[in-house]
Amino acid sequence: MASDHTRSAILAAAERLYADRGFGDVTLRDIVAEANVNLAAVNYHFGSKDELIAELFVTRSIATNRERLRELKAAEEQGGGRAPIEVILRALVGPTLRGCLGPENQRSTAARFMIRASIESVPPIRRIKNREIDHLRKFAGAMRRSLPDRSDIDIHWGLNFALAMAHHTIRESERLTKLSEGKCDLDDVEDVVARVVSVATMALTSGKAEAKAPSRLAAR
Amino acid sequence: MASDHTRSAILAAAERLYADRGFGDVTLRDIVAEANVNLAAVNYHFGSKDELIAELFVTRSIATNRERLRELKAAEEQGGGRAPIEVILRALVGPTLRGCLGPENQRSTAARFMIRASIESVPPIRRIKNREIDHLRKFAGAMRRSLPDRSDIDIHWGLNFALAMAHHTIRESERLTKLSEGKCDLDDVEDVVARVVSVATMALTSGKAEAKAPSRLAAR
DNA sequence: TTGCATTTAAAACACTTGTATGAAACTATC
């Protein structure tokens, strides 16, 4: 692999095109034209179109997952094995939201690519997402340690709702902006994170086991 | 249009195949084989493949939207123009969840088709969904009337989060079941509705304007 | 340079896709 020039040109061109026009109508010929390389180069370097897409997605998502786990681990170590639920939730949804929203990220190729991946759900990407369960289990475990009085059911529903709010906000960010006539500011990512964490925390702490220590809500 | 036999056979076959295998790998030839009709019949009766898909989706979603508005209108009339926020939220997410989850619905073709439509987001369906904004605006209006002290921003975030939880739960129902090892019971639709409504209500009533009348949480 | 593996190149392959065509079969009306 002398220079990797062709290979990385393909990756960059593919990510750009997919980000702009979606997976549906970008062909290998579009990609190689954009990258100024030969058509056969894609199959030579990646084996198939699907493997190219998979590599693009894996690259971006392991970065996010690593950041998630880093934040989670740091929080649990600092709390002696038990992190506050808000911090856990922030570690869960923060990296994803920061990676896709925000004034600069909105225009970054990587961010737009990940939004597309979240919207269109093409087979190679779905396969990778299915392997994400082990990753999520770590968060379920941390949440259980943080809220030992809550049932497993509640924990999983809270996890589900937290991911729901984060992913849906990313995926439908355009519609939310239009619906609210620009009032909901998606460029202020930390505000979005705080809102999601706040609601998810309420979901997890309200009701049954609330008596002992009504956890402080995440900052507005 | 003598009998409509061919036309409805195509619709039924298409919905079944799309529900089972997704939009990605179902061709017109698959559909006409399943329906036992001629290939050209699809273009004759529907004009194009996209229009066939659109008709399938429109049929199902106007039913849901009508039910949503019916519940909303009934609630507002009963309350003299102001319905409790829980009831509004229930009208928003109830019909959708009931249409896609539940022990029988899970296996109904229509439900599985709508889940697919929610996951794959193919162009003709996306076009229709984009026209849904006016519909959602009616709910935003009702929510504003119900919670006059909340800012428009909060209202729209609440609306966004409610839809997020409902749609994500539908879309990722399989993963949630796997992740929770079957503990989260998605067959009990009314429990799911209650959970979503409860969390969304908290999102909309906590903090700033909570003082006056802390709304009763939706039943567990 | 010579030899060898890696990389690029052009072309064609094999196949699937949605759609269009034109004739045949059918249905209902006069």
Added chain:
DNA sequence: GATAGTTTCATACAAGTGTTTTAAATGCAA
């Protein structure tokens, strides 16, 4: 029962797809 309009059918079409092939070029080591 002939006719006009509708529906069905077999088939062809045209375009586009990812992938393969075969050969040429390139880079690197001996």
